[in-house]
Amino acid sequence: MDVYCIGNPLIDMIELVNDDFIRKMELAKGTMHLIDENRRSLLMNNISKPLISPGGSCANTAMHLADFGSKVIYSGAVGRDKLAKDFANGMIDKGLELELIEKNLPTGTSIIFVTPDTERTQNTYLGACQLYEENDINMKQIKHSKFLYFTGYMWDTKKQKEALASAIDIAYDNKVKIVFDVADPFAVNRSKNHFLKLIKNKVDFLLANFEEARMLSNKTNIVDCVDWFQNNSEKGAIKNGKNGSFIFDQEKKIEIDPIKVKALDSTGAGDIYASGILFGLIKEYDLKTTGNIASYVASHVVKQLGPRLNYSLREELFDHFKN
Numbered sequence: 001m002d003v004y005c006i007g008n009p010l011i012d013m014i015e016l017v018n019d020d021f022i023r024k025m026e027l028a029k030g031t032m033h034l035i036d037e038n039r040r041s042l043l044m045n046n047i048s049k050p051l052i053s054p055g056g057s058c059a060n061t062a063m064h065l066a067d068f069g070s071k072v073i074y075s076g077a078v079g080r081d082k083l084a085k086d087f088a089n090g091m092i093d094k095g096l097e098l099e100l101i102e103k104n105l106p107t108g109t110s111i112i113f114v115t116p117d118t119e120r121t122q123n124t125y126l127g128a129c130q131l132y133e134e135n136d137i138n139m140k141q142i143k144h145s146k147f148l149y150f151t152g153y154m155w156d157t158k159k160q161k162e163a164l165a166s167a168i169d170i171a172y173d174n175k176v177k178i179v180f181d182v183a184d185p186f187a188v189n190r191s192k193n194h195f196l197k198l199i200k201n202k203v204d205f206l207l208a209n210f211e212e213a214r215m216l217s218n219k220t221n222i223v224d225c226v227d228w229f230q231n232n233s234e235k236g237a238i239k240n241g242k243n244g245s246f247i248f249d250q251e252k253k254i255e256i257d258p259i260k261v262k263a264l265d266s267t268g269a270g271d272i273y274a275s276g277i278l279f280g281l282i283k284e285y286d287l288k289t290t291g292n293i294a295s296y297v298a299s300h301v302v303k304q305l306g307p308r309l310n311y312s313l314r315e316e317l318f319d320h321f322k323n
Contacts, residue, residue: 007058152187206236268307
């Protein structure tokens with residue numbers, strides 16, 4: 001197995017809105033909000049025809065990575081409801097293996113508002129996701145995988161954190177490479193000290209955007225952030241939106257130029273970027289090639305509404321990025 005992924009299975013509901021709507025709903029633009037059932041109902045009553053698809057950051061990464069041809073397992077908790085079936089049906093056609101554990105709460109949903117500047121504001125009702133626990137992890141599969149991948153969203157509840165701690169220990173003890181995507185400034189606000197300890201001691205490859213990197217490093221510009229992470233982590237990539245990204249190890253940092261496109265929606269850009277990074281790591285490409293792959297695939301998803309491409313990039317990846 002190439003990658004064992006652990007994440008929050010969600011049904012995404014994506015709606016185009018303006019900034020006035022964001023203010024009216026009293027939302028912090030560009031961030032992820034954890035919401036309860038009452039808040040979910042309020043937001044649902046204020047949207048009209050959302051784009052609906054299986055989602056969750058880690059699930060999007062896993063789906064794209066499987067579509068690129070990698071062998072992927074995705075693990076998470078869902079409800080005993082129609083949304084769980086919809087989620088599974090939207091994932092298995094991409095060729096990845098699912099380990100979905102049913103719980104006695106509804107399947108989670110994420111209501112995503114996209115403004116004209118392509119920023120996405122997420123409102124996540126975790127539902128069954130929050131009941132994911134240590135016993136739900138297939139430890140044998142982790143031991144036989146090349147990589148373990150997860151995001152900072154898994155620090156939302158005590159049970160999830162305990163499950164991830166066990167998965168990380170199993171991976172670390174069996175020399176399975178650990179890839180961690182910080183995922184959202186919201187997650188850093190809640191778990192900064194834990195993330196820093198994890199990054200310094202267990203993580204083999206770190207993924208963060210500039211804002212997350214700034215919060216973790218206490219640096220104010222992206223070059224200083226990269227320098228700080230070079231001294232405090234093994235390898236990683238710092239994303240800077242339309243300005244490109246940096247990929248680095250402890251000896252060198254490489255600036256990855258952005259691919260200029262007409263962007264419509266940034267939802268899922270970081271997710272598919274992560275799949276590009278993982279693809280490069282699996283293929284054992286050099287850092288620059290790996291960063292260019294990530295930038296290339298991300299440039300495709302921002303041209304459309306929603307986090308999932310409706311076409312495959314597998315052949316293009318093999319044609320354009322050969323070892």
